[in-house]
Amino acid sequence: MASTEELKQRIDLYDLAAKLGLERPQSRGNYKSPRHPDKSPSLSIFADGTRWKDHSCDDAAGTCIDLVMYVEESPVDEAIRRLHEIYGIPLDRPDAPRRELSFEENVAGRCLAQADQVKAFLVETRKIAETAVERAIRGKSLGFNTFTSTKRKVGEVGYGGPAAAFIVRTLNPGHVKAVDMRYLDPSLNGDVKTQTIGEKFGHIWTADLRALKAARRVFVVESAINALSIDSCSLPGTATVASRGTGNVDNIDWRFLQGKEVIVAMDNDAPNERTGYCPGQKSAWSVYEHLTGLNISAMLLDQSAWDDAGWNDLNDVLQDVGASGLKIELNRLEHWAIPGMIGDAERQKGRSRLFLPSYDFAHYWKYRVKPDFTTYVSKVEKDDEAGDDKLTMQDLCGFRVAGISRVTVASALSTMTGEVDAQPQVLFSVSVQAPRHGANLQRRVFEDEQLHNVDQWRKFGPVFQPSAFNRMVSILERSADLGARHAVNFVGLAWREGKLVVNEGPDCYFTNPQQQCPYHNLTFHSGSKEDARQVINAYQATFKHNAALQLLVWGLGAHLKALLGFWPHMIMQADKGAGKSTLIKRLERTLTFTMFSGQSLETVFRIVTSISSTSHPVGWEEISARRQQTIDAAVNLLQESYQYTINRRNSEMTEYILSAPVLMAGEDVPVRSLLGKVVRASLKPGAKGTQMRESLPRFPMLQWLQFLAKHYDRSQIQEIYGRYRKRCLDLSRASGDDDGAVRMAGNYAAVLMAWRLLCEFAGVEESQGDFPQDVLHEMNEHISETSQDREPWVWIMEIALSEIDRGEFRYPHMFDSVQDDERVDVECLLVRTSNIMDHIAHSPALRDRWNALPVKSDRVFKRQLRQAGVIVAENKERVINSRRVSNLVAVDLDALVRYGLSVGWKETAPV
Template sequence: MASIEELKNRVDLHDLADRLGMQRGKGTGNANYHSPFHKDKSPSIGIDKTGKHFRDYSAEGTPFAKGSCVDMVMYVKGLAEVPEAMRWLHDEYGIPYDKKAAPNEPRPEKSRAEYIADKCLADALKVREYLNGRHISDAVIDAAIRAKTLGFNSWVSPKVQAGEVGHGGDAAAFIVRDRISSAVLAVDLRYLDPDANGGVKTQSQGDKDGVLWCADWKRLKTATKVWIVESSINALSILTADAFACVLVLRGLGNVDLVDWSFLRNKHVVVCLDNDLPFQEPHKLAGHRQGPEAAWKLVEKLTSLNISAMLVDQAGWKNEDGDSINDVNDYLGVWGADKLRKAIDIYEPWLIPGLPAESGVLGKKRVYLPSHDFQQYWKFRTRPDFTNYISKMEEKDDGDDGVIKTPVIADLAGFRVASLSRVSVASATATMTGDPDNQPAVYFAVSVQTPRHGAALQRRVMMDEQLHNIDGWKKFGPVWIPSAFSRMINILERTADLGARHAANFVGLAYREGQLVVNEGADCYFTEPEKQCPYHNMSFPTGSVREARTVISAFQSTFKQNAALLPLVWSLGGHLKALLGFWPHMMIQSDKGSGKSTFIKRLERAIGMTMFSGQSLQTEFRLLTSISHTSHPVGWEELSARRQEVIDKAVGMLQENYQYTVTRRGTEMTEYLLCAPVLLAGEDVPVRSLLGKIIRTDLTGKKGPMMPDDLPRFPVRGWLEFLTRLSRNEVLARYREVRTMCLHASRASGEDDGALRMSGNYAAVYMAWMYLCEYAGIDADQGDFDADLFEEMNRHIGETSADREPWVWIMETALSEIAAGRFTFPYAWESGANPALLIRTSHIMDHISSSNHLREKWNGLPVKSDRVFKKQMLNAGVIDGDCERTINMRRVSNLQVISLDKLKTFGLYATPSTERTV
């Protein structure tokens, strides 16, 4: 008989529900079903998006009311034994009863690339003769074979004749492995006799796009310099010249655009693609040089990621006859390994990479310089982190009636300007919604390499008027000849179009040019990065899905009832704001010694989150800068210990960035996009006015085992890349489905709008958990997260039923003032069967607004109008009409009769005075 896991994989619950005769709810996209045991106005059985799990929210606690296909059969059919339900599924779906082999008996079927790789590795030593003929050393060949990235293919097609395409034959096999897992992704074949294979010289089996070849990926971890070449033969040639080099192979010029080069950050990259001659007429690409033009584009890509990149100077690559040498392997064959080692370390000295200052260069130029610029261009010479200037040419007599001109080289700047590019930064609306951008901002991004920062480029965003401000450039390093430097910048302005790009100033999941992308700090172009975003230099933690499961399991076990997992899910789900349109804040409650501080530190480490101390949140501007331009969560410690003025401003900002809000500050009107979800930690978090926009968890009394010290970081980068595959319509449809489930499980009534909103907040977190389970490959029922979440939701709704109404806060203050004898307006107590407070609501508002000692409370109130205050009390049913009474010998009319018994239901207790009883 098949296992439960096999049945779960084969049976779709929607199909099973139809076979069981369950009635589906009406409405497009409604994935819920009516209960088969009682009449329900709205569907109460929900099936998750995977179609593998169900839950009956109207039968909490009933056996088999949630779970897999087996549980559904037992629940609906009323079966008591699991084998009986499994037999029913076997018969219904025609699944054979023969037991399948255990997963560990036969190995999983290998991919075509893996199968070919195994065959090639078995005959790997046969490749030596061919590679020796290409001047590759034995040491390099042996090292690649040990790394299992080099082999030999001898397969010949039995169906295709020799000389035809697809025949095959002997070939050097370069095995392409994943950079992280070392899994085989592809095998590149280089045929020894291309004519036997129909003239096809190279062939690739497996993935091609966005995948690189490296002889040994382990070298990348310790390498400070990385070479990039076109072919594997060229890579082995460089390794022959320098056995300790790290060389990456493009495997096709198209991969320049397809590879995510961010993994090369903090590496010095040397680009050495083929030195192709231009195509000749009548070729459609006449005048173009494929290798050099791809190298230019690669430099632009790397520079935009703040990665230092230099081009190898191939102008002097000539053979003994003066003919141009095309690639690295040809150079090795002509001049040997020692000269090749020196040649690949000679970089182009030109100010604009790929644009020689010499006339007569063949092919299309990278950028056009007018004659007045080109006449000055040759004077500027660069090194990786330094710039020189030819100030003049000295003439000397060589003694044979000839004159030798010698350049006089002066120091120009203590850094190299790698690029000056125009950047169009999307507006806040386009960033958060993906709508067409009607208000982009245009800046100029300057990337500079300095000695103190090594291979990492330093970027600064400048306005038009800042480009020629030498004082601004001197922040990078010394500028010794300001006039020549200004002339250099004037020439570089011609290159603004070369690296022109669109960007989004947002760290997290955002839209760029209408596409959902993962934006890190290096992808942003802030004019004042330290002020505009707390994560302006953020690189999200990376790792494997297995590490994600490890982190989830550790957080789930360290506190009981998923009290610690809830903040983790909330933190990671915050990046759904661009798709969902909102995200609640979170409050962590705990008593002293409950482990809150330790837990928060582990959460910070796990996802790279920042907790701001209360000391750093003393002003409105500091609060604003801590939540700007990111969907990655931030934390505020002990907000309740701040001044009431700071608390009021903080709460006001949290109200705004529940969705997102744009504000501008300063004389330059610097833009701030308030968006970050905030984690509020403390024993008494002042959030009464935020109850509709916050969720909570309580750690008190739930302490479990400590998390291990070697717990890996959660792969946030991989999680965000998973989310980019979602669409807004898909997420919103799923949210509506999950919200319906949460409302069924909620104690909120349909008339309590505040409670309904709170349920919607918890539904968003539950949806994040479901997506997280899909990403990590775990069961959504693991650890009963949903049950604990709904329990916390209902407890939160029940305990804050009174606090959600602003009129309750106002009446609480008014009763305190009356009890203290500070209320000077006329009021009276009515005794009897229905005791009441006789008072005007307008007098209450006037008293609070005019009392100096209540000024901070007044400023923090969301309701300041007597009309709204009275309306809320009427809706709550605590006002039993109006009356007129004599108070202190004066007749007072239009007094509201406020029932003391009804006030008690909202947690408000009055202290009647016998002196004012009427």
């Protein structure tokens, strides 16, 4: 079967439109819409012949596949098969292995083959519109099952019989996960009315996946029959989702509803005898809490009159009052300030969701909400003619408070290590729906004393009656337990209550989100393992020696910090014109990471905010072009974020977790004091390969992180890392006595470990493209080129020798021959180490360089000189400028040359 990209390239839409029978007046211009009578042609094909749009319908546009789906009302797979049929493209490739169908897919195939038989049950018995049934059949989500067991007798559980088959598929790409049977005659199956083949929990049913993705409003119901009942109303821009029972709502990932308006319409069940709760109501409350926690607007359907009408579910309503009556009921939404909490005690059915004291309940009934507005009853008068109370409503605020929830935020130690939390912080999450944001809830995190500050609430919208509003807030406070949750303020892999979780931006509860995390609103991209392989192959081919792939692997492995305990920063070394900027932009798209300009890092506070509370990588552009003060501050913070450090700032002592790995790009990255905490990727001249295509998918970051969280724990990661660290040390060109080189080898071992895990995730060979060999080669080059830069004494001597050359070093020193232990004369510099440190410390011109030095003690400086083997003798005395000077050390000038250090001197007389 040809790929979608191949079909888009091979098929001309003008030719396809003719083959599909679209009418084109006068054989030029636009085509007439196939969906409705078109007085003037509204469907246009763009000049390149690859895209189209029906201007009479906002969401009708796309490629050749979309055009077939639009004209023939078929699902994606049928549209692709139809294109193969029209253009004679073989469906099967000889080199493409056929995937073996699962048991659920075989059952679904048999049910779809006889789907027409389900119409009699759904249309005649359940009064569902035939158009809704046909739409579900076209969407391959509805079929009919006639299977009966040969091992069971009629009337035994498991015998089977005629049943409507509701086929459950994944949202993307639509694989069959289960088939739900609804038996027409349950007595044949031992009085068991429903049965599921496949996975029961975690998946929803919908009639048309494509309609669900395009819908602006979604109803959540319990069963597929109720979903089809709503579909019978033909509501524009509306889709339905069945949770497949009340017990499944807590297992579903509801994020697919983000950006949509959701109405929850579960069954109107009688109270459970044991718990007192109504199962349908309780599941509706649970769905509401899940959606509110995801910032998804949700309202509950008002079912207060259903008992009087004898309705238990939406299909009962459809059968009783028809589609027109059901439409009316679907527009009746609960208007109570706390969803599911009825303000009339006489109408309460089953156990109440929340207990309110009498003094609160006496005021609670006054507050009435619409989806994005709130009013309250300001006056109650008796209507003598009607005999009812006449309510005077007054505007309260220009938004709806969707929920106030108590959030327990884990401490930084618990977040990064998984240890038992000894310092949690309690905050309050406030979710609000305002008109300007549509169906998306706006969330702010309040500290305890902010909750009754009206000025804080006015950031959401206008508060017309502050006193009445504060009274409502005092009532809503009692619902803080309903949506109470534990959270971690960290984006990436983190520990929550001792378990490794994938935490996205919306899962966090920052009091100052824009300051506390650069990814406070980040949601990780979702995709397939095939996407991951495409990305890996593209990055491996775009630069030789795997230079680009090393950057990708480093960025993906950064999330291992919660398991490994550290992660190195990355230096991207490249000359002008090497393709650095282009590669960075592609990396930004692939990983969805942020590259900060050097100008945005001018202050320490801005640097802190760029690396806080995340393990997702960030980038710094041309940091070397900043002031030395900025560079020094940045390097110090990078030292801290190699693992993680807590930083509290401003009067509120807002917490920042310095943790993000940083990509530093440029021709000269000033990180001499950071060499033990970085790895490097070099874009060398002439190393460019194949340019990455514009249609390259983004990396499936969400699936990658879920893979790590599900399959690995800290001990496994440490064991794998230990193997790669040993390998890097064995193949390192540095000796084991060089502590700096040992740490550098450990950093490159972390990258190799990330590659090993990535290969397992994406299904590629670890040896592909000689990636491990290229990483080891880069490691050894990095170690050899920085051997003299890893020791602070080298930086100090470099400054001192430069000052001697300038004639600015005023302390006693001289050049002379000194005999070493073998009685050989050696040309040396005789100087006091304390004088060198004093000169650097007290010279105004060297102030910035002194502040950046990691060593400021004469004792440590002398010890490093001794360990480096450059001191020939100590405690020497010489006459310098007519004064006898003692406690001089003799530094071997030839030994300094090996470290790239040299100085000019007069051969016959002291300076």
